[in-house]
Structure formats: C-alpha cells, structure tokens
Amino acid sequence: GDSVTQMEGPVTLSEEAFLTINCTYTATGYPSLFWYVQYPGEGLQLLLKATKADDKGSNKGFEATYRKETTSFHLEKGSVQVSDSAVYFCALSPGAQKLVFGQGTRLTINP
C-alpha cells in the first residue's frame, strides 16, 4: 500500500541554519505530494505541494521538489527562524479524498 517515511526527529537547529527534512514515499501511480506544518496548539496548515514529477513547491522560504526517480520530497529552507519551530508532516494523496501522512518531524529552532 501507499506509505510515507519521514526522518525521525526531534530536530534541533540554531537560528539561520540550513534545514533539510527528508521524506520518501511508496505509491502506485502518480500521487500528489504535500508538506503540512502544525504549530504548537494549532491545526494543520498546508505549507506547500507538488502535483507531478519535477514540480517544485515553495512557500515562506521553504521548498520541496517532487523527485520521481528517488521517490522523495525533501523539505528545505536556507535560513530557519525561531518561528519555524513546529511539527512538519509529509503526505501523499493517491487520489481524491485520500491522504497518507508520514509520522511527523518535530523541529525546534534555538535563538
């Protein structure tokens, strides 16, 4: 079945550091890929998405590229801020109304 594997956390970085959170997936067909972010005490917010191979999603300085050859969708940011501290979920959608989540990666940014 479809699945998503994220790097295990927690991840702790200093402000202005470079961030990578790894995400790989297993799916039949051509799923859409997503990153959601959950700030403390809040719901999930869509951070970025990509719907086909080689698409790059970007938002708020975050980027991720849909790599079909490596079945990956790694999240990157060049310079993180304290306000980026949150839990990040990688997810795939194999079709309408379905969403498969990774386990989530907790990110803490220290000033």
Next chain:
Amino acid sequence: DTEVTQTPKHLVMGMTNKKSLKCEQHMGHRAMYWYKQKAKKPPELMFVYSYEKLSINESVPSRFSPECPNSSLLNLHLHALQPEDSALYLCASSSPLGPSGNTIYFGEGSWLTVV
C-alpha cells in the same frame, strides 16, 4: 482564501454528556472530513462526506455520529465518550475541481477532553 472554521476550540465533557463539534467552510468545497489526532501522531481519518453524503467511515465507534446539513457545514455529534477519546479533532475540506485538485485544507481543530 482557504479557511475552515471549527467550534468550539476547546471542549471538556463528561462520559455521559452529549455534545457536538461544528465545522464550516465557504470555499465551495464539496468534500468534508473529520480527522482525529492524538499527541505526537499524525491525523487519522474518521469520516468523509462527498456532496453531503457519507462516503467513507473508517470503522469509527457509533458514539461518534457525523452529520452534514449542507455543503458548507459538518457536525460531529459526541455521546457516551471514553477518556481515550480525548484528542484534537480536525475538520477539513477539499474540492476535486479546479486548480486545487485533491488538496485537503484543515481547520484549527477542536481540543476535546473527556473526563
């Protein structure tokens, strides 16, 4: 504008109470969802409504009863819950049409504590 509004934000209820969680969206989406999220875990799908009809029920206990009065509203009726039902309940919506494709948008959630 991608907004899903949930009320109440926090709810404490006893095991014999009856309460409801409410969700509203005005994006014209025709699919609406309830998810349950426990601490440090990803959300788990409970129910999906598509065009106001229940299309997916992930074997959820009958003490949770969903209702979709119209295309903008989704309720989750709660009765005789157990302490282990305490969690964050997330409403979400999506549209199969247009450029959003199959993107699912979530609300802020309702924090439920069963005592």
